[in-house]
Amino acid sequence: MSEEFPMPRACPFDPPPRYAELREHTPVSAVSIPGGRSAWLVTGHANVRETLANPHVSSDRTHPGFPLVMPGFGENLKGSILTMDPPEHNRHRRMVTPEFTVRRVQGLRPRIQEIVDGQIDELLAGPRPADLVEALSLPVPSLVICELLGVPYSERGFFHARTAEILSKGTTAERRTAAMGEVRKFLHELVTHKVGNPGEDLLSRLVVKYQEAGLFDHQVMSAMALTLLIAGHETTANMISLGTVALLENPDQLAELREDPSLMPGAVEELLRYFTIVESATSRVATQDIEVDGVLIRAGEGFIASGASANRDPRVFEDPDTLDIHRSARGHLAFGYGLHQCLGQNLARLELEIVYTTLFRRLPGLRLAVPFEELPFKHDANVYGLHSLPVTW
Numbered sequence: 001m002s003e004e005f006p007m008p009r010a011c012p013f014d015p016p017p018r019y020a021e022l023r024e025h026t027p028v029s030a031v032s033i034p035g036g037r038s039a040w041l042v043t044g045h046a047n048v049r050e051t052l053a054n055p056h057v058s059s060d061r062t063h064p065g066f067p068l069v070m071p072g073f074g075e076n077l078k079g080s081i082l083t084m085d086p087p088e089h090n091r092h093r094r095m096v097t098p099e100f101t102v103r104r105v106q107g108l109r110p111r112i113q114e115i116v117d118g119q120i121d122e123l124l125a126g127p128r129p130a131d132l133v134e135a136l137s138l139p140v141p142s143l144v145i146c147e148l149l150g151v152p153y154s155e156r157g158f159f160h161a162r163t164a165e166i167l168s169k170g171t172t173a174e175r176r177t178a179a180m181g182e183v184r185k186f187l188h189e190l191v192t193h194k195v196g197n198p199g200e201d202l203l204s205r206l207v208v209k210y211q212e213a214g215l216f217d218h219q220v221m222s223a224m225a226l227t228l229l230i231a232g233h234e235t236t237a238n239m240i241s242l243g244t245v246a247l248l249e250n251p252d253q254l255a256e257l258r259e260d261p262s263l264m265p266g267a268v269e270e271l272l273r274y275f276t277i278v279e280s281a282t283s284r285v286a287t288q289d290i291e292v293d294g295v296l297i298r299a300g301e302g303f304i305a306s307g308a309s310a311n312r313d314p315r316v317f318e319d320p321d322t323l324d325i326h327r328s329a330r331g332h333l334a335f336g337y338g339l340h341q342c343l344g345q346n347l348a349r350l351e352l353e354i355v356y357t358t359l360f361r362r363l364p365g366l367r368l369a370v371p372f373e374e375l376p377f378k379h380d381a382n383v384y385g386l387h388s389l390p391v392t393w
């Protein structure tokens, strides 16, 4: 009988304790995933990198052997670069790569700062305690994506309400599907609007360069817009919440960061390593027999390459279960590895740096409004995080 994946956690800040034993003794082990199907779980840092870089694996979520941990989730990703293999993947990814270089992304810094300040103004003007997820974690990445896609100001409220509904715990499955449909329709219409009315945004540039030139069609543009939303919203939101809690729980390190904000980029990197909130997205199916650490993964079999485990591998990170903003977290796999490595990573880093710096500067008395043990961590979700984060100041 193989073990079930996902495995239980003991502490909300750490991945399942079983990973340490697996890394040591069976770094490629058989697991059963929701729905009763079997898959391989890859836990060592070197093996995770090796499998994600292997040319004989596929990201196609419709492949019958693909280990879909959240059944049905593949539907939302139809037509997305996340599910494509070369050469199609290269063509689509090349279209957006220039938009996410460090230089391009740094150009967004003043706008992101304004967005964060605006949300914190609202938070300060509102009642205490407040839910930081609702007040800051969800709206900031949503508004940044609106900025990228050039969503008109008058429609940002609609866009944000729908995306927040998709991600909210309280939303029924039917409402979630309906909200998803509304967002798809909205993005489709947005692309239509950009044709002939291009603005200064990323989506307009893509439409002008690729759609109007006949290189990609309307469908491709809408799928790209939806991918940026799906890939960049919940991930960044959960890192904002988790990073905030981790720094509140480590007041000495927080004090150092307040004293010297130049430590923040290193702290962001370490927080990304420490939490590695995206785990099951780095799953693949083998397209040929491949051997990993002496284990044969046959063509058609799926595996989960666990960055959450890899990033706690003591062969790569000394004392890996300790949060240490001074360590070099370089080489962490929180953004994946290989062809599909996160396209938006420079943007995510910048958002996190600005949010943490601004939040702790403007709310020096920020603290949890409930005991740590009562925080609602998301144990069962696609992306690890927090459903809500009650704070006061």
Ligand code: HEM
Binding pocket: 059, 081, 082, 083, 093, 145, 227, 228, 229, 231, 232, 233, 235, 236, 239, 277, 278, 281, 282, 283, 334, 335, 336, 337, 339, 340, 341, 342, 343, 344, 345, 347, 348
């Ligand atoms: C802290 C925040 C984030 C984390 C932890 C994260 C993590 C990841 C991971 C692990 C992957 C690899 C998936 C795979 O191997 O199949 C990925 C892919 C991707 N991410 Fe992110 N991401 C974050 C933020 C963002 C943002 C802000 C954007 C853009 C707005 C973005 C856009 C993408 C896209 C488009 C892909 C697919 C790339 C491809 O398939 O070639 N991500 N992300």
